[in-house]
């Protein structure tokens with residue numbers, strides 16, 4: 044083994060092998076993979092090898108499609124068979140909810156170029172004669188996907204990487220990691236030491252342990268997972284072609300052909316965490332004792348829905364562990380606070396996702412950027428809240444819900460409440476129905492007296508619909524009160540604060556007492572932040588952005604640190620706040636503030652540090668509702684007092700609590716985009732319309748060159764707002780926008796605008812079609828809904844209300 048290399052990858056499962064291959068493909072050939080046993084000896088060797096393209100995040104779907112297409116390439120490059128069975132697959136719907144779900148997948152898949160068709164149960168039965176079609180009401184036939192050979196795939200990556208110059212050392216265990224002053228790492232193994240510039244944690248079942256070697260606790264945990272393999276089935280033998288792999292969501296069953304029988308697995312409700320605290324180092328190429336009793340209920344349903352399987356004997360049961368992050372998506376990317384420590388772990392579907400994970404991570408390492416927005420699998424989507432106990436609870440919930448419908452309005456209960464602001468109990472007493480954002484309890488809407496504070500999960504309009512309408516109307520006609528503590532908040536203080544912000548952000552840095560909207564770009568000129576920047580003093584700024592992106596943004600700030608003497612820190616736990624919005628909001632603030640807050644004295648985008656009643660606060664005149672409004676920020680010790688004052692002073696002004704559901708409705712009718720929806724690293728300022736906040740004439744800022752090129756080129760797509768003619772369901776996101784039957788765009792978010800009384804979808808369409816009045820069709824749960832571009836906001840198009 045050499046003593047120095049550019050990259051050490053720890054782990055020779057399918058994921059580590061994919062990262063190795065992709066690094067060599069991008070030109071980094073001085074790379075070493077260390078594997079403590081044989082390649083594949085963790086989760087990889089016993090996987091069912093099933094692959095499919097769909098994920099609830101569009102970009103993860105794209106990477107899954109990339110992974111599947113890649114198998115032909117690595118077969119060709121390596122000469123090693125991947126055992127590709129590209130039969131496609133079937134998803135069966137036994138009830139209306141699943142039917143809605145597969146219709147949504149179908150609508151989303153068109154823009155992604157995923158070939159799929161909605162078919163009848165009878166047609167499904169023709170493709171898979173084991174199906175009892177009387178049990179189902181519909182099906183989705185996906186043309187891509189199938190299954191591959193886990194061993195063959197891993198070997199193919201490894202051979203191709205070795206041929207390009209990479210080294211693989213088997214039976215070499217990494218026992219410790221030490222950071223070096225030059226930013227690299229000393230990797231200590233049981234066969235000697237090796238220094239490197241970068242370390243990749245692709246340790247699968249041991250990802251936690253390899254995280255701990257660097258002093259971090261990654262939110263990853265293994266679950267036991269079982270499948271059965273049957274004896275030969277006459278119907279399969281007689282088929283003369285391969286059986287189509289099939290998933291039955293409501294039965295929570297997947298199946299595919301295995302020789303002349305069938306492999307059938309389930310995500311059982313009576314699930315088991317494996318090795319909750321630490322993974323034994325000597326667990327190599329091993330299975331776990333099976334426990335068919337745990338599967339009995341699911342197998343019974345399976346035998347009813349696929350009767351031929353019930354008639355066959357069980358030849359073998361496989362029970363193996365594999366890892367999950369709390370939301371089931373991988374943990375990929377550089378870890379905040381560590382230099383050159385990269386993650387490629389928590390990959391629950393290594394054969395569907397491993398290629399995409401390898402591609403994204405390698406690009407990130409070699410080119411400085413993953414190539415597209417992969418926030419859905421970025422390790423930075425978790426913060427300190429993702430403790431081992433949180434992870435344990437969430438991973439079990441995720442496992443149990445693996446084949447359950449994920450409703451857009453659903454908030455999952457495990458590990459909650461976790462983060463709470465002081466006012467939580469008061470809001471609960473006011474009827475708040477909470478959701479969790481970055482571990483923090485956030486009020487979604489407020490159930491009026493007499494109504495149970497529970498929202499029923501659905502793809503259609505929920506029981507909260509009428510209440511949210513009332514909340515929106517209260518904001519537009521009187522005054523609404525909303526807790527906004529969940530936003531990301533950062534303090535930048537020091538003599539060079541303005542200088543640093545000027546280079547970090549694409550927008551203008553405001554003068555003292557003013558706020559500005561400030562997009563942040565990466566070197567490729569794509570949107571990685573969308574901040575409100577308030578200048579409290581020449582050397583002190585408050586920056587507000589997405590709460591979910593706190594670690595993501597802090598990691599970026601650390602990569603581009605301010606000069607010594609200037610400090611940036613997250614105020615996540617240190618600042619709480621309320622928004623008041625609506626025509627009576629000024630009167631409400633004036634009742635509590637000694638300072639003059641009249642329209643002349645306190646203008647739109649003004650910022651003041653002032654007393655609000657008895658409470659010292661920072662007040663910003665701005666509102667994401669698009670209405671007259673203010674944000675009032677205080678330290679947590681004052682939050683309850685501020686709340687009580689606002690509620691009391693607003694009681695005769697028509698004050699009503701509103702939650703984030705109403706906020707989404709209000710911002711949609713105003714045409715405001717949201718970070719990680721409309722504004723994300725997939726898009727540029729010209730595409731998003733954020734170009735008007737970019738100061739192209741500034742001497743320098745990150746992404747300037749790319750932004751200038753972007754401005755000089757006609758954008759391929761543009762963000763638009765569409766009014767959609769719907770029945771009882773609004774757009775959710777990622778639906779395909781069709782023009783004359785062709786996919787010309789994609790929805791980014793949607794919902795009902797209660798004040799404007801219109802269903803709205805925001806999304807990107809081909810720029811030649813981004814014209815006022817242009818018409819399209821959006822498929823919503825089986826309905827082809829006409830949609831029309833509205834280039835002026837439906838609410839307050841001239842901004843008179845917010846500036847009043």
Ligand SMILES: Cc1cc2nc3c(=O)[nH]c(=O)nc-3n(C[C@H](O)[C@H](O)[C@H](O)COP(=O)(O)OP(=O)(O)OC[C@H]3O[C@@H](n4cnc5c(N)ncnc54)[C@H](O)[C@@H]3O)c2cc1C
Pocket residue numbers: 053054055056057058059077078079080081082083084085086087088089090091092093094215216217218245246247248249250253268269270361362363364365366387388389390391392393394395396
């Ligand atoms: C029963 C079952 C069925 C499955 N079916 C499917 C399926 O149909 N489709 C699908 O996509 N996925 C499936 N999976 C999941 C799939 O197996 C995993 O997603 C995948 O194997 C994860 O690969 P990995 O490389 O991340 O981890 P692993 O395979 O666990 O690899 C990690 C490697 O790192 C090595 N290592 C760890 N620590 C060190 C160290 N300190 N030094 C050196 N080496 C180290 C280990 O020895 C191991 O070889 C299934 C899993 C199970 C259990």
